[in-house]
Amino acid sequence: MKTQVDKPVSNTDRAITELRRLVFSGELPAGSDHLESELAERLGMSRTPIREAARTLESQGLLELRARKGVRILPISPEDMREIYDVLTELESLAAERAAEQSYSATHLTDLARAIADMDAALDRQDLDTWAEADDRFHSELVRLGGNARVMAITAMMSDQVRRARAVTLFMRPLPVQSNEDHRGVFEAIAKADPQRARDLHRAHRERARDMILGLLERHRLRQL
Amino acid sequence: MKTQVDKPVSNTDRAITELRRLVFSGELPAGSDHLESELAERLGMSRTPIREAARTLESQGLLELRARKGVRILPISPEDMREIYDVLTELESLAAERAAEQSYSATHLTDLARAIADMDAALDRQDLDTWAEADDRFHSELVRLGGNARVMAITAMMSDQVRRARAVTLFMRPLPVQSNEDHRGVFEAIAKADPQRARDLHRAHRERARDMILGLLERHRLRQL
DNA sequence: GCGTTTATTTGCGTATTCATTAAATTACAC
DNA sequence: GTGTAATTTAATGAATACGCAAATAAACGC
Numbered sequence: 001m002k003t004q005v006d007k008p009v010s011n012t013d014r015a016i017t018e019l020r021r022l023v024f025s026g027e028l029p030a031g032s033d034h035l036e037s038e039l040a041e042r043l044g045m046s047r048t049p050i051r052e053a054a055r056t057l058e059s060q061g062l063l064e065l066r067a068r069k070g071v072r073i074l075p076i077s078p079e080d081m082r083e084i085y086d087v088l089t090e091l092e093s094l095a096a097e098r099a100a101e102q103s104y105s106a107t108h109l110t111d112l113a114r115a116i117a118d119m120d121a122a123l124d125r126q127d128l129d130t131w132a133e134a135d136d137r138f139h140s141e142l143v144r145l146g147g148n149a150r151v152m153a154i155t156a157m158m159s160d161q162v163r164r165a166r167a168v169t170l171f172m173r174p175l176p177v178q179s180n181e182d183h184r185g186v187f188e189a190i191a192k193a194d195p196q197r198a199r200d201l202h203r204a205h206r207e208r209a210r211d212m213i214l215g216l217l218e219r220h221r222l223r224q225l
Numbered sequence: 226m227k228t229q230v231d232k233p234v235s236n237t238d239r240a241i242t243e244l245r246r247l248v249f250s251g252e253l254p255a256g257s258d259h260l261e262s263e264l265a266e267r268l269g270m271s272r273t274p275i276r277e278a279a280r281t282l283e284s285q286g287l288l289e290l291r292a293r294k295g296v297r298i299l300p301i302s303p304e305d306m307r308e309i310y311d312v313l314t315e316l317e318s319l320a321a322e323r324a325a326e327q328s329y330s331a332t333h334l335t336d337l338a339r340a341i342a343d344m345d346a347a348l349d350r351q352d353l354d355t356w357a358e359a360d361d362r363f364h365s366e367l368v369r370l371g372g373n374a375r376v377m378a379i380t381a382m383m384s385d386q387v388r389r390a391r392a393v394t395l396f397m398r399p400l401p402v403q404s405n406e407d408h409r410g411v412f413e414a415i416a417k418a419d420p421q422r423a424r425d426l427h428r429a430h431r432e433r434a435r436d437m438i439l440g441l442l443e444r445h446r447l448r449q450l
Numbered sequence: 451g452c453g454t455t456t457a458t459t460t461g462c463g464t465a466t467t468c469a470t471t472a473a474a475t476t477a478c479a480c
Numbered sequence: 481g482t483g484t485a486a487t488t489t490a491a492t493g494a495a496t497a498c499g500c501a502a503a504t505a506a507a508c509g510c
Contacts, residue, residue: 060284067492068473087319458505459504464499480484
C-alpha cells in the first residue's frame with residue numbers, strides 16, 4: 001500500500017473549505033456582504049489567508065470581491081441556472097460517451113452502480129437528502145469515468161454554483177422516479193459500451209432535469225436564490 | 226453617452242496581465258520554476274500582489290504554486306490537448322447551436338463575418354500570425370453570440386491553456402484552407418438560423434482540428450510544450 | 451570514499467503595519 | 481429644511497516582518 005502523503009493543510013485551505021461550507025449551508029446567505037476582517041475574526045485567522053481563499057472562490061463563481069463592500073455571496077438567477085445546466089448537459093454527455101468507449105468491466109462500475117442503488121433505496125424511503133447526495137455521487141462518478149480531468153473540474157465547479165438552488169427545489173419537485181430510470185439507462189449503455197446511446201440518454205436526462213427545475217422556479221416566481 | 230468608470234488598475238491586475246504575457250511569449254518557459262520574490266522584483270512590486278495574481282492564474286490552469294519551489298509554469302501534454310479540444314468541441318458547438326437559435330440579423334454578425342474575411346485575406350498572403358489572430362476572434366465571437374457567459378469564460382480559459390502549443394503547431398500544419406471553409410459553413414448556418422446544422426458543422430470542424438493537431442504532435446514526437 | 455546525520459540557508463505562509471481611497475457624516479450656507 | 485462641501489471614518493490594497501518547514505550543504509562516522 002502506498003503511504004499517504006499527508007498534505008500540510010494551510011490556513012488558506014481551511015478558509016476555502018470553511019467558506020464553502022458557510023455558503024452552502026446558508027450561514028452566509030446569497031446576496032449578503034461580508035467584510036474581510038469579519039470573516040477573518042470568525043475563522044480565527046488574519047485577513048491574508050481569507051483574501052487568498054476569497055480570490056479562489058471568486059474564480060469559481062461562488063462570490064465576488066468588491067472594493068470597500070467586502071465579499072458578496074453571489075445569488076443564482078434562473079438565467080444562471082439555464083447557463084449552468086446547458087454546460088453540465090454538454091460536458092456530462094461527453095463524459096458518458098467517453099466512459100462507454102472504455103469498455104469498463106463491472107468492477108470499474110461498482111461505484112456508479114452503488115450510487116444508483118442508493119438512490120433507489122432513498123427513493124423508497126422518500127429520503128430526499130440521501131437521494132440528492134447519491135445523485136451527486138452518480139454524476140461525479142460518471143464524469144470521473146469519462147477520464148477528462150478538465151471536465152471533472154468544470155462540472156464540479158458548476159455543481160457547486162447551483163448547490164444552494166438545488167437544495168431549495170429538491171422539496172418542490174415531484175419524486176425523482178424518472179431520474180432513477182434515466183440513470184439506469186445511462187449505466188447500461190456504458191456497461192454495454194454503446195457510446196452514442198450513453199450520450200443521447202444522458203443528454204435527454206439532463207435536458208429534462210433542466211426544464212423541470214426552470215419550470216419550478218418560474219411557477220414559484222423565484223427570481224434568485 | 227454613459228461616462229466610463231475608469232477602474233483603478235491595481236498591482237494585482239497588472240501582475241495578472243504581465244504574468245500572462247510572460248507565459249504566452251515564452252519568456253517564462255513551460256516547466257520552469259520561478260520564485261515569488263524574483264517575479265516580484267521583475268515586475269517592480271512586492272510579493273503580495275504577485276501571490277494573488279499567481280493564485281488567480283493557478284485557478285485558470287496556467288501555472289501551479291508549489292511550496293518552496295515557487296510558481297511552476299505548467300507544460301501542456303498531448304493528453305492535455307485532447308482534453309481541452311474535447312471541451313472546446315462540446316461548448317463551442319453548443320454556442321453555435323444557441324447562436325443559430327437567435328435569428329441574428331446581418332448587423333449582429335458583422336464581427337463574425339469580418340473575422341472570416343480577415344482569415345481569407347491573411348491566408349492569401351500566407352500571413353499565419355494574422356490568420357491565427359482572426360481565427361481566435363472568430364471562435365470567441367461565435368461563443369459570445371451563443372449568449373452563455375459561463376461558456377465564454379470556460380472557452381477563454383481553455384484557449385489560454387493551449388495558446389503556447391498552438392503557436393508551435395501553427396507553422397507545422399498545412400495551410401488552414403479547410404478551416405476557412407468550415408467557418409463559412411458555420412456562419413451560414415447561423416445566418417440561416419439552422420441550429421442543428423450549425424452545431425454539426427462546428428463539431429466536425431473542431432474534431433478535424435483536434436485530430437490534425439494531435440497527429441502533428443504525435444509525428445513530431447512533441448511530448449510537452 | 452560513501453552514507454548518514456546535523457547545521458545552515460532559503461522561501462513560503464501568515465501576521466502586521468501602512469497608505470489610499472471610497473463612503474459616510476457633519477457642518478454650513480442658502 | 482435642504483443641498484452641498486469639507487472632514488472624518490473605515491475598508492481595501494500593498495509592503496514589510498517573521499517563524500517554520502523543507503531543501504541543501506557540511507561534517508562526521510564508518
